[in-house]
Each structure stands twice: as C-alpha cells, then as structure tokens.
Amino acid sequence: MFALLLQLNYRLFEKINALAGHWVWLDDTMIFCADLLIFVWPLLLLLLWGRPNSWRKRPLRAGEEAIVQKSRATILWIAPACLLAYLFNLGVEQFVFEPRPFVAHHVHLLITHVADASFPSDHTAWSFAVVGMLLFSLPPVLLAAWQQRIAEGKSSLRTAAILLPLVLMGLAVIMACCIGVARVFVGVHYPDDIIGGALSGLLAAWIVTLLQHRLSGLTEVVLHFIQRIHLA
Numbered sequence: 308m309f310a311l312l313l314q315l316n317y318r319l320f321e322k323i324n325a326l327a328g329h330w331v332w333l334d335d336t337m338i339f340c341a342d343l344l345i346f347v348w349p350l351l352l353l354l355l356w357g358r359p360n361s362w363r364k365r366p367l368r369a370g371e372e373a374i375v376q377k378s379r380a381t382i383l384w385i386a387p388a389c390l391l392a393y394l395f396n397l398g399v400e401q402f403v404f405e406p407r408p409f410v411a412h413h414v415h416l417l418i419t420h421v422a423d424a425s426f427p428s429d430h431t432a433w434s435f436a437v438v439g440m441l442l443f444s445l446p447p448v449l450l451a452a453w454q455q456r457i458a459e460g461k462s463s464l465r466t467a468a469i470l471l472p473l474v475l476m477g478l479a480v481i482m483a484c485c486i487g488v489a490r491v492f493v494g495v496h497y498p499d500d501i502i503g504g505a506l507s508g509l510l511a512a513w514i515v516t517l518l519q520h521r522l523s524g525l526t527e528v529v530l531h532f533i534q535r536i537h538l539a
Contacts, residue, residue: 316498317497320497324494326492327415327492328415337493340488344482344485345434351479351482356539357375359538368465369455370452371468374448378472381441381445383529384526385437385440388440389508392504392510395510395511396429399503403426405426407422408496415494416493416494417492417494425496430486430490431486432505434483434486435508435509437508439508439511439512439516442512452468483508
C-alpha cells in the first residue's frame with residue numbers, strides 16, 4: 308500500500324513537472340509563485356489590518372469595529388502560527404527524510420535549491436498557517452456582522468466591511484495553493500511534501516487559534532497599545 312502511494316506521488320509529480328520548460332510565460336509565473344509569492348503575504352495582511360482608526364473620516368460602526376478588531380487580533384497571532392508550523396516540519400524531518408526530486412530523478416528544475424530534506428514543504432506550511440488562522444477565526448464574526456446587517460438594515464453596516472475580509476481570505480487560499488503547486492512545478496517538491504506542509508500549517512493554526520481564545524486579554528492589551536501609538 309505504501310509503495311503504491313509513493314508510486315502515485317511520483318506519477319503526479321511527473322505530470323505537473325512535465326509542464327515545465329514549454330512556455331516561457333508559464334515558467335516565469337511558476338518561478339514567481341514558487342520563490343517570491345510568499346513575500347506578498349505581508350501586503351495581504353496589511354490590507355486586512357486596514358487603516359489606523361485615527362486616519363478614518365468617520366468612526367467605525369459596531370459591526371465594522373468587531374470585524375476590524377478580530378482581523379487585527381488574528382494577524383497578531385499569525386507569526387506564532389508560522390513558527391509552530393516550522394517547528395512541526397523540523398520535528399518531522401528528524402524521523403522522515405525524503406530527498407528532493409532533483410536528487411533522485413531527472414526533472415525539469417527551474418530554480419536552484421540546496422539538496423536538503425523535501426518533506427514537508429516549509430513554504431506551504433507557512434502559507435497554510437496564514438490561511439488556517441484566517442479561516443478558523445474570521446468567519447464567525449463575519450457571519451454575525453451579516454446577520455446584524457439583515458436585522459438592522461443596510462445603514463447599520465456597509466457591505467464592503469464584510470466583503471473585503473471575504474475577498475482577502477479567498478485570495479489567501481488561492482495564494483497558498485499556487486505556492487504549493489508551483490513548488491512541484493519547478494522541481495523542488497513532490498505533491499506529498501505539499502500535502503504534508505499544508506497539514507502542518509493548518510494544525511499549527513488550529514492550535515494557535517485555541518491559544519488565542521485563551522489569551523484574548525493579552526491580545527486586547529497589545530491591540531490597545533498599538534492603537535495608542537496610532538498604528539491601529
């Protein structure tokens with residue numbers, strides 16, 4: 308059974324990696340996604356953080372403030388989630404060593420990479436740690452805001468206040484998936500590395516989300532300090 312899974316893993320890798328080297332635009336796109344797209348995460352989180360309250364022309368309504376505060380609280384805990392995901396990966400690497408595809412096979416290698424452990428993918432783990440934090444934390448507050456908007460009328464809450472976090476969450480999922488697929492496309496990871504990294508990131512996000520709930524008081528203190536220095 309295990310041998311069959313390994314065979315399916317390599318066949319899927321071959322199908323994805325075989326697309327490399329045929330179209331320059333596709334190669335360049337995948338190289339960007341594999342190497343540089345991860346650096347777009349801070350920009351996405353900055354958009355989700357929003358303008359400091361002192362920069363706004365009008366005060367936030369109750370529902371809007373709840374969304375903004377929850378979004379900012381979640382962003383504060385993303386760094387610990389990414390760190391925990393990385394520690395999970397380091398732990399797995401102590402027991403499972405899978406060489407990079409370009410070490411064991413002839414592949415279409417589009418980027419240079421050291422020949423270290425392939426499983427699980429750190430890029431994917433970090434990305435899905437971000438995705439997990441957003442998906443585990445934001446939907447309840449967005450649903451509550453939408454229900455409030457229905458109950459109190461459109462004047463109580465702007466649609467954009469709900470749509471923006473939803474759009475950014477959707478972009479986050481797309482970005483994480485693109486990074487994972489691109490790492491296979493350029494020849495530095497197998498598909499199971501991406502699955503393992505995604506699970507590592509989601510598990511870390513779930514644990515940190517539980518920790519966030521228990522330490523909500525600490526989060527509020529940090530957010531209050533950030534507001535006092537006009538960064539929130």
